[in-house]
Amino acid sequence: GQNIDQPTEMTATEGAIVQINCTYQTSGFNGLFWYQQHAGEAPTFLSYNVLDGLEEKGRFSSFLSRSKGYSYLLLKELQMKDSASYLCAPTRDYKLSFGAGTTVTVRA
Amino acid sequence: GAVVSQHPSRVICKSGTSVKIECRSLDFQATTMFWYRQFPKQSLMLMATSNEGSKATYEQGVEKDKFLINHASLTLSTLTVTSAHPEDSSFYICSARQPRGASEAFFGQGTRLTVV
Numbered sequence: 269g270q271n272i273d274q275p276t277e278m279t280a281t282e283g284a285i286v287q288i289n290c291t292y293q294t295s296g297f298n299g300l301f302w303y304q305q306h307a308g309e310a311p312t313f314l315s316y317n318v319l320d321g322l323e324e325k326g327r328f329s330s331f332l333s334r335s336k337g338y339s340y341l342l343l344k345e346l347q348m349k350d351s352a353s354y355l356c357a358p359t360r361d362y363k364l365s366f367g368a369g370t371t372v373t374v375r376a
Numbered sequence: 377g378a379v380v381s382q383h384p385s386r387v388i389c390k391s392g393t394s395v396k397i398e399c400r401s402l403d404f405q406a407t408t409m410f411w412y413r414q415f416p417k418q419s420l421m422l423m424a425t426s427n428e429g430s431k432a433t434y435e436q437g438v439e440k441d442k443f444l445i446n447h448a449s450l451t452l453s454t455l456t457v458t459s460a461h462p463e464d465s466s467f468y469i470c471s472a473r474q475p476r477g478a479s480e481a482f483f484g485q486g487t488r489l490t491v492v
Binding site for chain 2: 301303308309310312313318338355362363365366367368369
């Protein structure tokens with residue numbers, strides 16, 4: 269099985285930076301996805317990490333440490349539209365399993 | 377980028393009836409598709425893996441006779457919720473990945489099922 273742990277909620281101010289941590293225990297680990305999900309909508313792809321290190325993509329960056337079973341998603345220059353749930357999804361045998369998600373609320 | 381289309385987006389059905397949900401990969405061939413269910417304020421739970429030309433693989437606790445999956449072609453998988461009950465009301469989402477090594481899993485738009 270997989271144990272995926274990420275904070276339930278985070279609040280930040282517009283323009284600030286927020287880091288969402290995710291720890292996991294996954295056998296047969298292939299890689300880790302981060303998805304954004306707005307209420308009532310399907311998840312939207314943000315990033316995919318296979319190797320250790322930081323992947324930067326515009327305002328969003330994702331980090332992976334395979335040996336530690338740890339990843340984080342970094343959101344910079346927060347905008348109101350970034351208020352959403354962020355899902356950490358390690359993969360095993362190419363199947364995605366999702367954490368409970370972190371609800372990020374951006375305040376003006 | 378690749379697109380996965382799911383239909384219908386919303387459906388309301390009477391208790392005891394069956395509902396079919398379609399998931400199509402529009403510009404790539406998906407030998408494997410995944411079906412998830414999401415209850416309000418909860419995460420996506422993998423229900424089953426749909427394999428083209430063979431039987432689906434169900435996760436523990438998911439009734440295969442209740443949630444029928446058919447993956448008859450490389451671009452279409454269907455999920456049929458049989459004898460639906462109000463507790464089956466949920467958000468059902470499919471996803472597909474391009475062949476092994478591809479770095480992104482694409483999701484359909486999701487289907488909001490309400491059983492009354």
